[in-house]
Amino acid sequence: MESRDGVEFCFPQLINSSCRISSRDWTETVVVNTLSYFISLITAALNLLIIISISHFRQLHTSTNILLLSLAVSDFLVGLLLMPGELYRKNSCWFLGDTLCSFYIYAATTIFSASIGNIVLISVDRHVAICEPLQYSTKITESKTKVCVCLCWIFSVFYRILFMKDDLIQPGRSNSCIGECAFVTNPIAGFFDIILNFIAPVTVIVVLYMRVFVVAMSQARAMRSNITAVTNQLSVNVFKKSELKAARTLGVLVVVYLICLCPYYVYSLVQVNVTSTSYASFLFFLLYFNSCLNPLIYALFYPWFRKAIKLIFSLQILQPGSCEAKIM
DSSP states (O other): OEEETTEEESSGGGTTTBOBOOOOOHHHHHHHHHHHHHHHHHHHHHHHHHHHHHHHOGGGOOHHHHHHHHHHHHHHHIIIIIHHHHHHHHHSOOOSHHHHHHHHHHHHHHHHHHHHHHHHHHHHHHHHHHHSHHHHHHHSOHHHHHHHHHHHHHHHHHHHHHHTHHHHHSTTTTOSSBTOOOOOOOHHHHHHHHIIIIIHHHHHHHHHHHHHHHHHHHHHHHHHTTOOOSHHHHHHHHHHHHHHHHHHHHHHHHHHHHHHHHHHHHHHHHOSOGGGSTTHHHHHHHHHHHHHHHHHHHHHHOHHHHHHHHHHHTTGGGSTTGGGOOOO
């Protein structure tokens, strides 16, 4: 980077086509970058703890936790790759080449598509658990859940290939100058992306959780009125009580996710090329910050996660047979 007549360029030898470097307050830049990298590190570390916990302890190998594991993988990738990459992309010149730029944007959009797919699957899981408890064990099995998670990731990978095929075939086509890493969508592609990646899944999530809420309220009233005459019915109500607690916890997870997701896509309805606006950094940060909030929600509501963390940090998971430990 050099300065010519008070203006800094990413590639001084290519002044006519090089990107300019915007002047920023040095202290503010250091503080913001330090805080952002710290959040990135915490996000990756906390989600790695979730991945280790659910993968290691056999008692946690349930259908619901498999979905949480898949979500944690996407959140871990956000903290490990996307947060640092976004800081580098926005705050300095992009010296890694157009190919890596296209790959980074492709990875970012794929991970977000997989994340919202996981949230939809979590909503379906809770809907069946609360609304059809007697059929839950047959409809929602570990093998079926693993297949759904794999299909979710596969769909995200191929969907984004189709959506970004022009940028993948011709990297850098969206850049306005050399040293920029930009992704600009045409209005038609952006419209279909909003439909398939926001409006449709959010509608499904809201409808399913509204039904869960209605059934949960009716079950809560039934349990308070003690209308249980036979032992079998009592066991069903006890089962529903535990599922209701899980539904509330995952409901918080879903609501927080939507709060972080909606501003980006709502603004996209007004400004299609949201990545090129001055609000992009804040909207992206809000999306990424959700990946840090999810593990905190687990720590707040799930005793098994707190217990697993203790066993991990005390290195007890290295002992033989530790995977059979009682966590729940």
